[in-house]
Amino acid sequence: MSLNRRDFVKLCTGTVAGFGISQMFHPAVCEAISGSLNGERPPVLWLQGQGCTGCSVSLLNSVHPTIADVLLKVISLEFHPTVMAWEGEPAMEHMMKIAEQYKGKYFVVVEGAVPTEADGKYCIIGEAHHKEISMVDAMKSVAANAAAVLAVGTCAAYGGIPAAQGNETGAKSVSAFFKENGIATPVVNIPGCPPHPDWIVGTVVVALNAIKAKGLAAGLADVVKLLDADGRPTPFYGRNVHENCPYLEAYDAGKMCETFTKKDGCRYDLGCKGPMSMCDSFERKWNGGVNWCISNAVCIGCVEPDFPDGKSPFYSA
Amino acid sequence: MSGCTPKAAPAGATGKATIAIDPVSRIEGHLKAEVTVENGVVVDARLSGGMYRGFETILRGRDPRDASQIVQRICGVCPTAHSTASCMALDNAFKVKVPTNGRLTRNLTFGANYLQSHILHFYHLAALDFVQGPDSAPFVPRFAKPDLRLPKDINAAAVDQYLEALEVRRICHEMVAMFGGRMPHVQGQVVGGTTEIPTKEALVEYAARFKKVREFVEKKYVPVAYTVGAAYKDLFKFGQGYKNCISFGAFPMNDAMSELHLKRGVYIDGKDQPFDPKLIKEYVKYSWFDDATTGLHFSEGKTVPAPNKAGAYSFVKAPRYNGKAVESGPVARMWITNPELSPVGQKLLKDLFKLNAKRFRDLGDDAAFSVMGRHVARAEETYYMLSAIERWLKEVKAGEETFAAAEIPAKSEGVGFTEAPRGSLVHYINIKDQKIDNYQIVSATLWNCNPRDDSGQLGPVERALVGTPVPDISNPVNVARVIRAFDP
Numbered sequence: 001m002s003l004n005r006r007d008f009v010k011l012c013t014g015t016v017a018g019f020g021i022s023q024m025f026h027p028a029v030c031e032a033i034s035g036s037l038n039g040e041r042p043p044v045l046w047l048q049g050q051g052c053t054g055c056s057v058s059l060l061n062s063v064h065p066t067i068a069d070v071l072l073k074v075i076s077l078e079f080h081p082t083v084m085a086w087e088g089e090p091a092m093e094h095m096m097k098i099a100e101q102y103k104g105k106y107f108v109v110v111e112g113a114v115p116t117e118a119d120g121k122y123c124i125i126g127e128a129h130h131k132e133i134s135m136v137d138a139m140k141s142v143a144a145n146a147a148a149v150l151a152v153g154t155c156a157a158y159g160g161i162p163a164a165q166g167n168e169t170g171a172k173s174v175s176a177f178f179k180e181n182g183i184a185t186p187v188v189n190i191p192g193c194p195p196h197p198d199w200i201v202g203t204v205v206v207a208l209n210a211i212k213a214k215g216l217a218a219g220l221a222d223v224v225k226l227l228d229a230d231g232r233p234t235p236f237y238g239r240n241v242h243e244n245c246p247y248l249e250a251y252d253a254g255k256m257c258e259t260f261t262k263k264d265g266c267r268y269d270l271g272c273k274g275p276m277s278m279c280d281s282f283e284r285k286w287n288g289g290v291n292w293c294i295s296n297a298v299c300i301g302c303v304e305p306d307f308p309d310g311k312s313p314f315y316s317a
Numbered sequence: 318m319s320g321c322t323p324k325a326a327p328a329g330a331t332g333k334a335t336i337a338i339d340p341v342s343r344i345e346g347h348l349k350a351e352v353t354v355e356n357g358v359v360v361d362a363r364l365s366g367g368m369y370r371g372f373e374t375i376l377r378g379r380d381p382r383d384a385s386q387i388v389q390r391i392c393g394v395c396p397t398a399h400s401t402a403s404c405m406a407l408d409n410a411f412k413v414k415v416p417t418n419g420r421l422t423r424n425l426t427f428g429a430n431y432l433q434s435h436i437l438h439f440y441h442l443a444a445l446d447f448v449q450g451p452d453s454a455p456f457v458p459r460f461a462k463p464d465l466r467l468p469k470d471i472n473a474a475a476v477d478q479y480l481e482a483l484e485v486r487r488i489c490h491e492m493v494a495m496f497g498g499r500m501p502h503v504q505g506q507v508v509g510g511t512t513e514i515p516t517k518e519a520l521v522e523y524a525a526r527f528k529k530v531r532e533f534v535e536k537k538y539v540p541v542a543y544t545v546g547a548a549y550k551d552l553f554k555f556g557q558g559y560k561n562c563i564s565f566g567a568f569p570m571n572d573a574m575s576e577l578h579l580k581r582g583v584y585i586d587g588k589d590q591p592f593d594p595k596l597i598k599e600y601v602k603y604s605w606f607d608d609a610t611t612g613l614h615f616s617e618g619k620t621v622p623a624p625n626k627a628g629a630y631s632f633v634k635a636p637r638y639n640g641k642a643v644e645s646g647p648v649a650r651m652w653i654t655n656p657e658l659s660p661v662g663q664k665l666l667k668d669l670f671k672l673n674a675k676r677f678r679d680l681g682d683d684a685a686f687s688v689m690g691r692h693v694a695r696a697e698e699t700y701y702m703l704s705a706i707e708r709w710l711k712e713v714k715a716g717e718e719t720f721a722a723a724e725i726p727a728k729s730e731g732v733g734f735t736e737a738p739r740g741s742l743v744h745y746i747n748i749k750d751q752k753i754d755n756y757q758i759v760s761a762t763l764w765n766c767n768p769r770d771d772s773g774q775l776g777p778v779e780r781a782l783v784g785t786p787v788p789d790i791s792n793p794v795n796v797a798r799v800i801r802a803f804d805p
Contacts, residue, residue: 043454050370053345054393054501060441061487061500068480077455081342085445085459087797088338094458115369118624121605122632124347124367127339161390166375168622193390194501260512261720286499287491290522296498296505297512300386308387313380315507 041073042208043098043106045142046080049123049135050162050171051112055153056082058194062201063288070201074208075107081125092128099142105216108146113155113162114139114177117170139177148186148207148220149174152200157189157231158305165309175231186220189231193302196284199236206233230305232278241299242268242275244282260297267294271316273301333360336790339367341797343442344805345394348766352796354787359796362775362782364766366633369605373620376756381407381725381748382508384756388744391760393501394437397430397493398737399758400506401567402744405733407508410746413723417572419510421713424568425523426497426505427735428706432530433489434738435647435699436538438804439692440482446798447545448475462792466548475545478537485533488526495523510720517715524710534699535661542696543665546689550670551786556688556799558781561585561641562649563764565592565743567736568705578705579698579736582653585641587682589653594734596639597743599759600770605629611771615745616730618757635767635776636759644777645740645764646803648685648694651677651701659700662693688795691802725751737761739804765803778803 046056060067071077077084079095086094098106112135115122120134127133143149151174154160162171172180175187188207190199206226211219226233242248250256251266260270268275277299285292293299301311308314332355339349347367352359372391376384385403389396401423408415415423449465449472450456467475490500496513497503505512515523546553566581583590599618601611606629607621623629635642643649655678658666666672666680674680677697684690730747740761747755767776775783778800787793 048347050368052390052393052396054390054396057393057437057501060437060483061490063487067483071455072451072453076453080455081340081347082345083441084342084455085450085457085463087340087342090458090460091340091342121624122369122622124349124365125340127337127349132339161372161375161387162370164375164387166377167371168374169369169371171370194393259720259722260507261514261718263513281499287494288487290491291494291498291513293498293504295513296496297507298504300504302502308383312383314386315380315382 041076043078043102044075044109045078045095045098045106045146046109046111047125047135047138047143048081049110049112049114049156050169051153051155053082053111054194055111055200056080059197059200061287062197065201075204089127089129092126092133095142096128099145103145105147107148107150108143109150109152110139110143110156110174111152113159113171113173115162115169115171116177117168122169139174140181140183143174144178144183144185146185147216148188150200150203151175151187151189151231153195154191154193154302154307157191158307160193161308186224187231188223188227188233191232191237191303192279193307196236196281196286198284202236203233228278232303236280237278237303239278239280240275241277241279241282241294245274245294246282247294267298269316270298271314272298273311273314274299276311277301277304279303334790336793338793338796341800343445343801345392346762346805348800348805350782350796350800352782352785352787352793354790354793357786357788359782359785359787362779363630364633364768364776364779364800365631366762366766369622369624369632371620371622373756373758376753379753381410381746381751381753384746384753385506385508388758389502391758392737395430395434395737395739396500396502397427397497397506398735398742399744400503401427402733402735402742404506404508405735406731406744406746407733408731409733410729410731410748411508411723411726412729413509413721415510416718416721418514418714418717419719419721420569420572421709422496422511422513422515422719423506424709425706425713426493426503426511428568428702428709429489429492430500431702431738432534432699433486433493435695436482436486436489436534438738439538439542439695440479441486442804443692443801444475444479446794446801447549448472448479450476450479460792460794462789464792464794467545468548471544471548475541478541481533481537485530489530492523492526492530495519507720509723512720514717514719515713515715520710520713520715527706527710531703534703535659539659539696539700540661540665542692543662543669546693547669549689552688552798553684553690554687555785555795556691556781556802557683557686557784558644558777559642560682560686561643562652563592563638563643563645563741564650564653565734565736565741579650580654583638583643584649584652585639585643594732594743597759598637600635600637602771603629603768604631604634606634615743615757615759616732616747618745618755620757631768633763633767635770636763637770637774642767642770642774642777642780643764644686644803645736645761646691647698647738648691649740650736651694651698652685654701656697656701658697662697662700688798688802695804727751740764762805766805778805
């Protein structure tokens with residue numbers, strides 16, 4: 001089985017009910033992507049800035065493929081503070097060695113925002129060669145020299161809660177940080193607080209697949225074409241939540257929920273931010289499809305660049 | 318593989334050297350450990366929390382109801398602990414009474430996350446301290462001499478369980494999402510209760526998943542915690558620290574909140590004491606916060622970062638109870654609650670350790686407050702949660718109200734005490750003009766991983782590190798083993 005971009009878009013947008021990332025992840029696809037970079041699984045370095053590890057934890061919930069398959073068959077996760085066996089300076093030096101050895105050919109995932117105040121002291125990620133390395137330092141070296149950076153989660157994509165009003169740390173998104181420092185490495189945003197595991201895995205798969213087909217530069221260019229103005233892959237973030245909401249009919253009929261637990265109407269009056277939010281939760285649902293935000297309560301707009309300030313107050317009832 | 322490079326002159330078995338481990342991996346957050354090793358044993362330790370976001374200042378001026386969403390983003394492993402503490406503080410400030418069914422669905426949601434968090438910690442964060450993983454990143458590279466001692470067959474079973482546990486913890490998240498909406502970061506916990514009335518179908522779905530998780534906990538997790546422990550018996554002998562502990566208590570079993578599944582209490586210098594919230598103070602002499610804010614009770618707490626303060630070495634404040642550094646987390650709760658041990662635990666203690674133990678305290682304080690003791694406590698607590706979840710499933714009523722509406726008060730304050738899987742947690746809110754005027758959080762990692770206080774008293778994990786054997790400073794595996802057992 002091979003998978004082209006059109007198939008991917010079709011699958012991601014779920015033209016068939018219940019057809020998510022799972023079905024596209026055929027073993028043959030694993031094999032195809034595993035050869036995308038010199039026949040090796042592509043090295044991935046996962047940097048954590050000002051985050052809560054929630055994006056990593058969400059990724060662990062990937063159903064198809066399972067996270068074990070992602071780790072053992074798709075990528076080579078050479079550095080991840082929450083998962084790796086190693087620790088301390090040798091682990092940091094290993095990361096730097098990989099970055100040097102595969103310069104321009106490895107991928108960096110950033111989880112969390114980058115605090116720029118106080119010379120980067122608000123986030124120290126480790127020590128290498130007896131020197132403290134701040135998130136700012138790592139962004140200028142390890143992230144800058146990657147083939148591409150995946151800004152996973154709203155903190156990395158747009159600043160998120162660490163960059164919200166009242167913060168004193170100068171927290172920045174990956175793309176804002178790169179822009180200010182003249183770094184041109186391509187960035188793909190996978191926002192969400194946290195992002196759905198399919199959004200992360202699906203994007204990785206399509207990127208590796210495109211690179212496999214067309215080579216690194218042309219493949220990445222293909223991926224960039226899929227992004228909207230806020231840097232998100234449109235297959236996942238291309239549709240407005242409200243416009244596609246199962247409760248839209250109730251909204252059109254003027255039938256509004258008066259309280260959280262009376263589920264017979266649209267949640268707009270409770271403060272739902274679905275009308276200002278772009279993602280496919282309404283269809284993909286969460287945690288193996290058992291529930292999703294609006295069915296349970298309201299949307300708080302966590303995939304949007306102005307989250308949380310522009311979406312606050314979350315509740316209005 | 319250079320191992321861990323000493324900062325000072327290299328030391329033999331008798332010399333003195335200071336080594337840094339930064340980052341301490343397989344934890345939530347950014348932590349550095351600096352230890353001084355003399356004659357093969359740690360004689361001094363400093364723990365540095367290396368990241369600051371400023372939730373308490375970010376919360377100021379917001380709609381109070383936003384708090385239960387924003388605070389979940391403190392920790393993606395235990396967001397429901399923060400939403401629980403925050404909702405309790407808001408319930409308290411809004412003077413709203415949560416309906417019985419709301420209490421029960423909150424418990425079911427938070428309880429499922431307890432299972433998830435403990436399983437994740439043992440298998441996916443801590444296990445690689447004892448188990449050799451597959452020969453592939455991220456399981457390699459690692460220290461050249463990792464001190465792994467499991468017999469081949471047990472190691473193979475543990476690797477299988479590592480993979481199976483990924484699936485089981487995912488199922489736990491589905492249980493959380495059943496009434497929480499999604500996980501991480503639930504939508505369903507709000508001031509006044511929960512947002513979704515459980516249907517009969519949802520309760521059946523929850524129970525079916527619970528059955529699978531229960532089987533894993535009883536047949537795999539609890540036995541393997543003891544079996545691994547038996548291969549590392551020396552790890553029951555160090556890491557004790559102060560043996561002083563605290564539990565705020567969690568999981569109300571009645572609407573009056575007078576009965577808690579995980580009990581509330583304090584244990585200091587070998588004596589049990591009732592918990593008095595007035596005795597909590599936070600110190601900042603060695604933390605990167607303004608010295609003028611030291612020694613305050615959380616209800617008067619201030620958060621003024623001072624990242625360049627000389628002499629400080631951590632973004633973690635140092636909370637103290639009646640002036641004492643106290644440990645929190647599973648061992649603290651199991652010590653204070655002192656439940657009957659699981660049948661398999663009792664049997665394996667007899668078979669593998671020749672120990673007749675009926676209740677948790679029968680382990681004795683030296684074994685309980687140790688590296689392995691903390692893992693055993695976490696496994697036993699997971700088992701102890703099963704009976705509670707079963708009870709809530711019987712008590713919860715399909716179709717019955719879970720939420721009570723309440724107005725935002727113009728002026729009020731509220732406090733919410735609970736226990737995150739990794740330790741004691743309090744949220745405090747002060748509301749003025751219907752907005753948050755002050756919000757203070759004393760979290761689990763603050764209790765355990767704090768630096769020295771103003772009097773120079775070491776934090777609980779710092780103290781637990783003192784005495785840790787480090788026979789080879791190029792492979793200081795025991796240092797992070799001690800730290801990880803706390804689940805920071």
